[in-house]
Every structure is written in structure tokens, then in C-alpha cells.
Amino acid sequence: MRKNFTIEIEKDGKFYIAQCREHSNCFTQGKTIEEAIRNIKEVIELILEVKTPELNVILKKELINTL
Template sequence: MQTFTVTIAKGEKFYIAQCKEHSNCFTQGKTIEEAIHNIKEVIELILEIKKPKIKVVLKEALVNAL
């Protein structure tokens, strides 16, 4: 099973999730959890991979805010 690295950053209103291996896989969510859920769906739809395994990396500014 392939693991995908997903970065999460805080935008003005939403958290933005992007897959590092595939720049066309990105989405947003009102919470970090929603952004993670949404990026899994995007990976499933675009790359046709069922139940993808992801490694979440929070952007430095977001880590400092938590």
C-alpha cells in the first residue's frame, strides 16, 4: 500500500490540504479533521485508490498556533 504525504495549512477561513506527491490533489475543510477526510476522498477519486494511507504534515505556522 502506498502512503501519501499530505500537508495542511491554515487559510483565512479554511484548512487547506494538499497531497505532496500529486499537486492536483488538494481540498479544504472547516476543521483539520474535515480537511483530512476530504483529501482522502480526493485521492480516492483522482488516483482511484481505495482507503489511501496518508501521513499528515502540519505547516510550521499551524503547529505553532496549536
């Protein structure tokens, strides 16, 4: 099973939304970028049954401009 995943993060209101590019059903949110990353790792571990997934995190352009 694949262990490396690409994650896109964008801001929606007060929350950061993280979604796995390879599996559209793997998504979550968090109050911070760090929380969203922790949450998406947990989602991947639970749904795809992958232990310690490696993430390539991509911030959406509009999010980069606000940081």
C-alpha cells in the same frame, strides 16, 4: 498503485487547506483539520482511484504554533 501519501495542511483564513505532496492536483479544504483530512482522502480515492489511502499528515510550522 501507491497507497501511502504525504499530506501537508496549512491554514488559509477560516479554512484548512490539505494538499498531497506527490500529486499537486490533489488538494481540498475543510473548516477543521479533521474535515480537511477526510476530504483529501476522498479526493485521492476519486482522482487517483486508490481505495483506503494511508496518509502521512504534516502540519505547516505556522499552523503548529497556533494550535
